[in-house]
Amino acid sequence: MLKTMRKNVKSLKPILWIIVGTFIVSIWAIWGGAGRLGEAGRAGTLATAGSQKISADEYYQGLRQRLDAMKKQYSGLNQNLIRQLNIPEQTLGQIIQQHLLLQIAQSMGLQVTDAEIGERIKSYPALQRDGQFVGYELYKRILEYNHIPVSEFEDSLRQEILIGKVINLLTAGITVSDEELWTNYRNEKESAKIEYLVAEASKIDIKSQPAEAEIAAAFAKNAARYMIPEKRTADYIFLRNDDFKKDVKIQDAEIAKYYQDNIGQFREAEKLRLSRIWLPFTAKERAAVLSEARDILKKAQGGADFAALARTYSKDDKAKAGGDWGLDEWKSLSAKETEAADKLEQGQLSGVVETDGGAAILKATEKTAASTKPLAVVSATIRTILEDQKARALVAEGIQKLEARALKEKNLDFAVQQEGLKIASTGPLKKGQPLGNFDTAGAVSEALFELKDKGISAPISIYTGAVLAQLERIEPEKPAKLDEVRADVANDIVQDLKKQQAREMLSEIESRPKDDWGVEATKNKLEYKMVEEHKRGQYLGLIGENPEADDLIFSLALQKTSAPVRVEDGYAIFRVLGRKEASRADFEKDKASERDTRLEQKRNEFLVSYMARAREEKKVRVNEEAFLKLTNEILNRYEREQ
Numbered sequence: 001m002l003k004t005m006r007k008n009v010k011s012l013k014p015i016l017w018i019i020v021g022t023f024i025v026s027i028w029a030i031w032g033g034a035g036r037l038g039e040a041g042r043a044g045t046l047a048t049a050g051s052q053k054i055s056a057d058e059y060y061q062g063l064r065q066r067l068d069a070m071k072k073q074y075s076g077l078n079q080n081l082i083r084q085l086n087i088p089e090q091t092l093g094q095i096i097q098q099h100l101l102l103q104i105a106q107s108m109g110l111q112v113t114d115a116e117i118g119e120r121i122k123s124y125p126a127l128q129r130d131g132q133f134v135g136y137e138l139y140k141r142i143l144e145y146n147h148i149p150v151s152e153f154e155d156s157l158r159q160e161i162l163i164g165k166v167i168n169l170l171t172a173g174i175t176v177s178d179e180e181l182w183t184n185y186r187n188e189k190e191s192a193k194i195e196y197l198v199a200e201a202s203k204i205d206i207k208s209q210p211a212e213a214e215i216a217a218a219f220a221k222n223a224a225r226y227m228i229p230e231k232r233t234a235d236y237i238f239l240r241n242d243d244f245k246k247d248v249k250i251q252d253a254e255i256a257k258y259y260q261d262n263i264g265q266f267r268e269a270e271k272l273r274l275s276r277i278w279l280p281f282t283a284k285e286r287a288a289v290l291s292e293a294r295d296i297l298k299k300a301q302g303g304a305d306f307a308a309l310a311r312t313y314s315k316d317d318k319a320k321a322g323g324d325w326g327l328d329e330w331k332s333l334s335a336k337e338t339e340a341a342d343k344l345e346q347g348q349l350s351g352v353v354e355t356d357g358g359a360a361i362l363k364a365t366e367k368t369a370a371s372t373k374p375l376a377v378v379s380a381t382i383r384t385i386l387e388d389q390k391a392r393a394l395v396a397e398g399i400q401k402l403e404a405r406a407l408k409e410k411n412l413d414f415a416v417q418q419e420g421l422k423i424a425s426t427g428p429l430k431k432g433q434p435l436g437n438f439d440t441a442g443a444v445s446e447a448l449f450e451l452k453d454k455g456i457s458a459p460i461s462i463y464t465g466a467v468l469a470q471l472e473r474i475e476p477e478k479p480a481k482l483d484e485v486r487a488d489v490a491n492d493i494v495q496d497l498k499k500q501q502a503r504e505m506l507s508e509i510e511s512r513p514k515d516d517w518g519v520e521a522t523k524n525k526l527e528y529k530m531v532e533e534h535k536r537g538q539y540l541g542l543i544g545e546n547p548e549a550d551d552l553i554f555s556l557a558l559q560k561t562s563a564p565v566r567v568e569d570g571y572a573i574f575r576v577l578g579r580k581e582a583s584r585a586d587f588e589k590d591k592a593s594e595r596d597t598r599l600e601q602k603r604n605e606f607l608v609s610y611m612a613r614a615r616e617e618k619k620v621r622v623n624e625e626a627f628l629k630l631t632n633e634i635l636n637r638y639e640r641e642q
Helices: 014-031 056-071 079-084 087-108 114-123 136-145 150-170 178-189 212-221 241-247 252-261 286-301 306-313 335-342 375-409 412-418 443-448 482-510 517-524 547-553 584-617 624-641
Strands: 045-049 052-055 191-200 231-240 271-280 349-354 358-368 460-462 465-475 527-534 565-567 570-580
Touching: 045 056, 045 087, 045 624, 052 056, 052 087, 056 087, 056 624, 079 087, 079 624, 087 150, 087 584, 087 624, 114 150, 136 150, 150 584, 178 584, 191 482, 191 517, 212 482, 231 241, 231 375, 231 412, 231 443, 241 375, 241 465, 252 375, 271 286, 271 306, 271 335, 286 306, 286 349, 286 358, 335 349, 335 358, 375 412, 375 465, 375 624, 412 465, 443 460, 443 465, 482 517, 482 570, 517 527, 547 565, 547 570
Parallel strands: none
Antiparallel strands: 045 052, 191 527, 191 570, 231 465, 271 358, 349 358, 460 465, 565 570
């Protein structure tokens, strides 16, 4: 956390520990040290937010502080978990948001007085003793002891207060009505046990194709549906990473250094393959089942084949596979089982592991210790990585040189010719349309739609290199002619026919309300699902989030079949088997806390939407290559320090 903490702290009074731990850290984890807004440090700009540049150092400090704070909350925090939780992306996003909010505060003319800073300092519980502020002398001693200048600390605090003011001002008009509260409460508390059938249009086979007259009639009837979207054409130059690799030389010493600096990349975690025999029980059956489990364990300990015992006695869906839960799937078992599994050596049996719902016997069928791949094994891989890194750096240097000349001359073609290269044309592109076989994500076409006529893009980084483009022509959206969309019209006719057949199939089943839907699904190649507890807004397999389906589920009479409901790929029918209702009396008891919770939710939802618009308006840009490189550096260093 704070690297200014000292080892010789015996002279500090106990209260100082509390203050340093809860007050200083809480502020400086957000604004702290070299990571304060606007302070330069580590070379390079990682992102821009409006007029503000976000330095690589600011992100470096912010992520390190975030990881140090998390380490105290999560045991076993490692690089994989950090990446899975998207901590680097969240940290950079928060820094960008702070910059944007401060710019918004400035545009609103908001300010923070010295009195407000003083009140904030005095109001912190950690700076109070017997309900009174400990005094500015002690407060200054704490900062001095930790080598934190008072002026810098209070500037950071000023920014925190200013952001709070902006947020309060932006969300001041947000309210929650009683009816909205009740609706939200009901949505959270009500649930229904349901079953449903889905007829997927994609699985219906239509052999005949529509005739020309049918296509023409459908187009004439629905001409407004068929528009040729706006297209943009640009001149561009593409610098390919692979073309620059011939100029890259990698020394053995560089490979060795990369290996040492990134040793975590080459570690292979311990591997455990687990098998299980599972015997579920109810409260009444517990004693008998535990006795049976102990008998089975004795057989396994006596040399009986574990897989055969699992096939005979186990009562879970892995029994047919001899109880094999593989290398990873077993990690989804109960905490007691995974804890017991972690202690097993290869070939070892656990005792009888009792959980809330049953008894388990575990066996470690395979176990491989954690290891690190030697340099000799991974040197070729490292060489490839370093070649790619250096080639990317050369590409970045080359594209920036072209950009500078093109902007000066206001002509990309001229800049390209001066470097002895050749310009190319994108041809007409829709927004997001791929370019050639090198820009499959459509990054170039996306960039073109942000340019004005003859505008020159910033360098566009793609996986295989970098592109610079100059917009040459804009073709506005226009109504399509039949020849331009004939295939689309024919496909729409076929899709409509498939959906019609799907609806008719379910309507016929709807007319027989007592049928077994599992049987119907098998007979008609439909999908059958049952959900024990569905709540409004929850995702339903093959359907997704569907408000119309939810309205039916929570209004339909029990055991009654719904009419077919349109879903993404066809139609579905529903049957409600049971329902839990929300209580008005309980709602009245929880109303005050529900209001606070819902108000906070609405404020957060508004801010997320508002900040998304602000990012667009301020043209937030992130140097993805620099972000990924610096993130790898931070995480690798963090892992080495653990």
